[in-house]
Amino acid sequence: MLDKISQAISDFLDWVMDGIAYLLWCIADFFMSLFGKVLGLIPVPDFMHDANTMMAHLSAEYGWYLSIAEFSYGMKVLFSALLARFVIKLIPFIG
Structure with a gap:
């Protein structure tokens, strides 16, 4: 008898925790879509529209140095790292 009651309480608490987790997921989804x-x-x-003409x-010497230094790859890595840092700071208890 006691086992059935403890199992019922455990099932109810699991259901409540699932509901809270779903509610938190919906709130996070709302804020991320709003963001x-x-x-x-x-x-x-405006300067981004003129970037092609500036480049x-x-x-040609600058282009050669940028090519040797892998500037395009470096910019991708840099912006990916900055984005990852920003996302990690958004995660509670980690950032």
């Missing part, structure tokens, strides 16, 4: 929509509203800076004015 994505807010980021979509930020306009592109075209660089001489």
Whole structure:
């Protein structure tokens, strides 16, 4: 008899914990989608539209040095690391 009661209480508490976890997931999903929509509203800076023309004015020597230094790969790694750092800071109890 006592085993059935403790099992029922355990099942109820599991159900409550699942409900709380689902509620927290829904809240996090809402805020992440809201964050994505807010980021979509930020306009592109004007200098980004002119970036191609600015790069075209660089001489070939700069392009060669940037190519040797793997500048494009370095920028991808740098921005990925910054994004990972930002995401880790968003996680509670870790960042």
